[in-house]
Amino acid sequence: MRFFLLLFLSLSLFAREGGSLYLSFKSFISNNAVSLKDITGDWSGSYKSPKGGFKALVLNDYKIGYKERLFSLSYVLKSEIISKASSDFADLVHSVKQGEQLDVGRNYDLQLSLKGFVADGIEYERELYRYKKDGLYFDLRGTLSLLHGLFLQNAEINGYAKALGKKSYAFLARMEYYYSSNYIYDLDVDKPTALGYSTDLKIEGGYGKYDFLLKIENLMGYLYWKDTPYSDVHLKSQNEEVDENGYTKYNPTVYGYEGKRRYKQHLMPKYTAKIGCSLGEYNLFLKNIHIEKIDIFSLGAVKSFRDFLLFLEYDTRFHTVTTALSTDNLSLTLGFENISIPKSKSLEMGVSYRYVFE
Numbered sequence: 001m002r003f004f005l006l007l008f009l010s011l012s013l014f015a016r017e018g019g020s021l022y023l024s025f026k027s028f029i030s031n032n033a034v035s036l037k038d039i040t041g042d043w044s045g046s047y048k049s050p051k052g053g054f055k056a057l058v059l060n061d062y063k064i065g066y067k068e069r070l071f072s073l074s075y076v077l078k079s080e081i082i083s084k085a086s087s088d089f090a091d092l093v094h095s096v097k098q099g100e101q102l103d104v105g106r107n108y109d110l111q112l113s114l115k116g117f118v119a120d121g122i123e124y125e126r127e128l129y130r131y132k133k134d135g136l137y138f139d140l141r142g143t144l145s146l147l148h149g150l151f152l153q154n155a156e157i158n159g160y161a162k163a164l165g166k167k168s169y170a171f172l173a174r175m176e177y178y179y180s181s182n183y184i185y186d187l188d189v190d191k192p193t194a195l196g197y198s199t200d201l202k203i204e205g206g207y208g209k210y211d212f213l214l215k216i217e218n219l220m221g222y223l224y225w226k227d228t229p230y231s232d233v234h235l236k237s238q239n240e241e242v243d244e245n246g247y248t249k250y251n252p253t254v255y256g257y258e259g260k261r262r263y264k265q266h267l268m269p270k271y272t273a274k275i276g277c278s279l280g281e282y283n284l285f286l287k288n289i290h291i292e293k294i295d296i297f298s299l300g301a302v303k304s305f306r307d308f309l310l311f312l313e314y315d316t317r318f319h320t321v322t323t324a325l326s327t328d329n330l331s332l333t334l335g336f337e338n339i340s341i342p343k344s345k346s347l348e349m350g351v352s353y354r355y356v357f358e
Contacts, residue, residue: 022354023064030318030337030346031056031083033090037342043097045343054090055294056083058116059270063123067354072125076145080268081116081153082292092161092169099247102163110159110173115268115292117223118151119196138205149194149223154178154265159235168248170237177231178263185254189229192260196223198267211283213274221267228263232256268292276302287313318346329354 029036032050034043039056058081065074088108095102122145129140159173177184180191198221203214233256242248268291276285283302288295300313300322311324313335322335333350341347 018357019066019068020354020356021065022067022352024062024350024352026059026061026333026350028057028059028346028348030320032318032345033094035338035343035345036347043094047094049087049091051087053087053111054083054085057081057291057294059291065123070127072123074123074125075120076123077118077120079116079118079151080270080291082114082268082294083116084113084292084294086111088161096169096247099167099243101166102169104163104165106163108161108163108169108171110157110161110171112155112157114153114155116151116153117149117265117267119147119149119194119223121145121147125200136205136207139203141202141204143200143202145198145200145221147194147196147198147223149192149196149225149265150180152178152180152192152194152223152225152228152263152265153183154263155184157184157235161237165248167246171235171252172237173235175231175233175235177233178225178228178265179231180229182229182231184231185235185252187229187231187258190227192225192228192263194223194225194265196265196267197221209278211276211278213272215272217270217272218267219269221269223265223267225263225265227260229258230261230263231258233258320346320348322348324350329356 031039032055033039034047035045038044058079060079062077063074065072086109089110089112092108092110094100123143124145125141125143127139128142129138131138155175155177157173157175159171161169161171163169175184179189182189198218201216201219205212233254236253236255238253271290272287274285274287276283281304283304284300285302286299288297294317296315296317298313298315300311303310307327309326311322311326313322314320315322319337320335321337322333324331324333331350331352333348335346335348336344337346338344
């Protein structure tokens with residue numbers, strides 16, 4: 001908190017008329033299998049086998065900085081973590097965590113991809129080109145971020161499992177894994193450090209009653225990790241135990257290579273495309289976010305009032321209903337998949353505020 005206060009005060013010394021200090025927070029957390037309350041626990045509650053595979057996203061972005069029309073300079077803290085797995089993988093995890101009876105003889109295709117990072121740094125955004133004439137406008141902006149890596153996850157698991165009995169199974173899998181903390185099996189490691197960068201491109205424009213947006217985050221982006229814990233191993237279902245409910249659990253045998261190495265992490269590009277149409281006091285829009293071959297398509301509307309704008313949006317991937325209220329200097333956002341938030345599989349939150357120098 002002291003760092004943020006010092007940064008705010010330092011930036012204010014260079015403020016000019018029309019410039020503004022601002023802070024913002026955006027978060028989107030979602031999956032398509034169980035409630036967020038249970039995703040890191042026992043996977044209890046409502047569960048439906050995810051068609052097309054299990055998908056989970058954590059996208060967080062915090063900023064504090066100074067902005068003028070032509071440029072902005074900010075301190076940023078961002079996390080992007082995406083997990084994708086086969087439906088079989090999700091079914092087996094749910095059954096094991098809940099102690100459910102297995103379908104004897106069923107074969108499970110175990111596929112898991114986990115990619116993500118947490119980093120902070122300094123972000124500089126600049127207007128590159130601007131055009132406005134005869135009802136047509138066009139604005140092109142570029143962003144460069146210098147980043148310090150704080151957290152790393154990059155895993156690929158491929159294997160199979162078979163239900164041997166109603167409460168027992170066997171599995172064998174191969175895993176390639178770079179990490180700052182090992183969440184697959186117990187192993188204490190020293191956390192690595194990283195430096196890197198990312199570049200963004202943002203295009204906004206419109207003509208008459210139509211407007212559009214195209215934003216590419218991490219168009220080019222890398223984190224260069226030093227002394228990165230690395231595992232290229234096989235996992236085998238041995239060292240079994242039976243719990244109080246008669247369910248077989250394993251402390252798997254791990255064999256292969258474990259060590260440290262330099263690692264160049266390619267940051268995941270994220271594409272946002274939006275098109276809107278103004279109809280009097282309303283603006284209707286279609287939007288799609290694409291990241292790691294996951295599309296989050298949504299449709300929404302904006303209603304203009306005298307002193308504020310009211311947003312309503314629905315995404316067809318995770319069924320998140322989001323509302324937002326925005327004034328000249330303040331914006332609040334809240335969205336969820338289930339009106340009972342503890343049961344919701346998704347949660348979207350956002351707050352932004354700016355102070356304008358006059």
